[in-house]
Amino acid sequence: MPNPLIINSTAENWQGACRLVNFLLREGADIRWATTPFRATGIDGEEYQYKRGSFLIADTYSIPEPLLDAAPRRYEVAAQVIDDVSGFVGLQLRRVRIAMYGGGGAPFNHGRIFAELGFHVEFVSPQEIRAGKLADFDLFGMPGGGGLAMMGQLDPLGEDGCRRIKDWVQRGGMYIGSCAGSFNAALVADSFLEVCPQQRHLAMTNAMIWNRGDTEWIGLESPGIGVIESRNLHPDHPVMFGLPDRFNITHYNGPIFETVADTLSDASAAQGLSALAGAADDFTPSERFLSYSRTCDPEQTLLGRAVQEDCYNIVSGYNGLGRVLLFGSHPEFGENLLMDDWGQPARMLANAAFWQSGYVQESRPIMVKREVGAAKAFPPGSGLREIGDACVRIEDLVEQLHGISDADMAWLAEDHAMSAFGLSGREIWQRGLRTFAILTERMHEAVMQAEELLNQAASLESKESDKHGVAARMRLLREMKLALDDALHYETPAAWNQDFGYEGILQMLSRTETMLQRACDNIEEDFPFSPNPYAYFDTSPYQLVVGSYLAATGVYLNSWQLLQMHLRRIEEQIFATEIAMRA
Numbered sequence: 001m002p003n004p005l006i007i008n009s010t011a012e013n014w015q016g017a018c019r020l021v022n023f024l025l026r027e028g029a030d031i032r033w034a035t036t037p038f039r040a041t042g043i044d045g046e047e048y049q050y051k052r053g054s055f056l057i058a059d060t061y062s063i064p065e066p067l068l069d070a071a072p073r074r075y076e077v078a079a080q081v082i083d084d085v086s087g088f089v090g091l092q093l094r095r096v097r098i099a100m101y102g103g104g105g106a107p108f109n110h111g112r113i114f115a116e117l118g119f120h121v122e123f124v125s126p127q128e129i130r131a132g133k134l135a136d137f138d139l140f141g142m143p144g145g146g147g148l149a150m151m152g153q154l155d156p157l158g159e160d161g162c163r164r165i166k167d168w169v170q171r172g173g174m175y176i177g178s179c180a181g182s183f184n185a186a187l188v189a190d191s192f193l194e195v196c197p198q199q200r201h202l203a204m205t206n207a208m209i210w211n212r213g214d215t216e217w218i219g220l221e222s223p224g225i226g227v228i229e230s231r232n233l234h235p236d237h238p239v240m241f242g243l244p245d246r247f248n249i250t251h252y253n254g255p256i257f258e259t260v261a262d263t264l265s266d267a268s269a270a271q272g273l274s275a276l277a278g279a280a281d282d283f284t285p286s287e288r289f290l291s292y293s294r295t296c297d298p299e300q301t302l303l304g305r306a307v308q309e310d311c312y313n314i315v316s317g318y319n320g321l322g323r324v325l326l327f328g329s330h331p332e333f334g335e336n337l338l339m340d341d342w343g344q345p346a347r348m349l350a351n352a353a354f355w356q357s358g359y360v361q362e363s364r365p366i367m368v369k370r371e372v373g374a375a376k377a378f379p380p381g382s383g384l385r386e387i388g389d390a391c392v393r394i395e396d397l398v399e400q401l402h403g404i405s406d407a408d409m410a411w412l413a414e415d416h417a418m419s420a421f422g423l424s425g426r427e428i429w430q431r432g433l434r435t436f437a438i439l440t441e442r443m444h445e446a447v448m449q450a451e452e453l454l455n456q457a458a459s460l461e462s463k464e465s466d467k468h469g470v471a472a473r474m475r476l477l478r479e480m481k482l483a484l485d486d487a488l489h490y491e492t493p494a495a496w497n498q499d500f501g502y503e504g505i506l507q508m509l510s511r512t513e514t515m516l517q518r519a520c521d522n523i524e525e526d527f528p529f530s531p532n533p534y535a536y537f538d539t540s541p542y543q544l545v546v547g548s549y550l551a552a553t554g555v556y557l558n559s560w561q562l563l564q565m566h567l568r569r570i571e572e573q574i575f576a577t578e579i580a581m582r583a
Contacts, residue, residue, distance in 0.1 A: 228279055
């Protein structure tokens with residue numbers, strides 16, 4: 001029998017290790033995830049130490065040799081052949097299906113990360129949740145909120161949708177929340193329940209919102225926006241495997257937690273996984289949102305008080321047979337202004353998915369969700385050229401904004417354009433305008449890659465093969481191509497009044513154009529002062545173009561992220577099909 005293999009997951013290679021493991025799981029490999037440190041003896045007789053979070057392939061007999069040769073090279077991760085293992089304890093991994101909530105908020109950062117790490121992820125609507133579609137998934141993610149924050153996510157679900165999510169968790173599912181999505185599953189202020197009573201049916205942890213003041217968001221007071229420092233309280237918890245003692249993570253207005261005892265009888269005690277340690281230089285406390293140049297005592301800010309009280313920004317617990325993981329901060333956001341450069345904190349999302357994988361009884365077949373009602377281009381993929389046309393129109397509008405002197409624009413004054421990431425509103429405006437050119441270049445590159453991948457797929461489909469499994473792979477590849485076409489043309493019905501959330505690629509490009517055009521139209525408008533930093537959310541050029549992850553820059557980014565998700569899985573399927581044809 002072939003020797004076992006170890007895939008060592010380190011701070012340097014964890015992303016490649018995730019991709020390789022998920023690919024091998026798709027191919028039926030028997031893989032286990034170490035939950036304790038262990039030792040192994042290599043075929044060279046040397047003894048090696050491995051940390052929690054590394055992977056063991058105990059039986060390589062069923063994996064085709066071409067695959068074992070090609071896959072590690074593709075993901076640039078060495079699979080170490082070993083002779084003997086000592087002290088290994090771990091979870092048996094299964095292939096999981098991940099659902100991201102599409103009925104409101106910002107689900108695309110999560111979706112892109114999971115897809116780029118090799119997990120299978122789809123978006124589900126509130127209507128699908130109420131129809132019982134979560135039964136097709138193992139993990140459900142609720143992202144940060146849209147313009148209406150928590151209520152914008154909860155209102156479409158209603159009491160029935162909230163109950164269905166909780167029932168699904170209690171039967172063994174995993175709920176991951178970020179920011180507003182975490183608030184939705186925690187214990188909240190009575191003032192919020194008065195305006196959104198269905199939330200009580202989604203509360204699943206004995207963790208209370210600590211910053212539960214009433215501001216522009218009822219029941220939540222923002223500590224600020226930008227990069228904060230966190231303390232890893234439980235490096236032995238599966239979610240925290242591989243994270244250092246201290247790490248930076250982006251916080252964007254979201255909840256801070258304190259644990260409470262036995263408030264929910266169907267939930268376990270809540271465990272704080274990470275505590276707030278302080279603000280990085282690129283953080284704006286909420287107290288300075290509209291007074292950037294003023295100084296304030298860091299210890300007297302809301303964040304400073306939370307640090308002094310050892311409050312948590314990540315908590316975990318059990319509810320029924322399932323697991324609940326709440327991020328007050330954003331592991332899916334990067335530390336730059338556009339928040340697209342995801343890195344170390346995203347490892348917690350991968351860890352959570354592998355943790356849940358160990359509780360799944362059998363791997364789910366790979367199924368590709370098709371968007372019912374999406375327009376279809378013929379031939380499939382020909383709609384890609386519409387992306388380029390939309391990008392040209394977007395760049396023309398941005399050029400108009402570039403040509404306008406912002407020196408005297410009242411909406412860019414310090415008390416009108418809110419600060420974030422330690423930058424003034426004027427700096428954010430100037431940097432934000434420059435990001436459009438970067439995103440346009442990415443979109444053009446993605447379209448070229450999409451066309452190349454579709455050509456590769458067509459070439460494979462033209463070849464006949466009677467090898468085992470090849471026909472099934474071809475059918476799946478065709479479904480992925482059609483799903484890309486759905487993603488291009490799908491439009492969320494306006495009648496649902498959806499608060500951002502899942503939309504089609506061209507629909508998001510159209511939204512980007514609309515926001516930029518409105519900014520151009522309102523460039524000379526005067527907006528009276530408001531203490532609400534998000535005042536004039538849909539009228540101020542600052543808010544429309546760059547003021548948040550819901551501004552035109554964020555929507556433009558999301559159209560690219562959705563395209564990337566589909567390209568990554570088509571690329572993986574082409575690779576798997578080519579390997580099968582050679583085996």
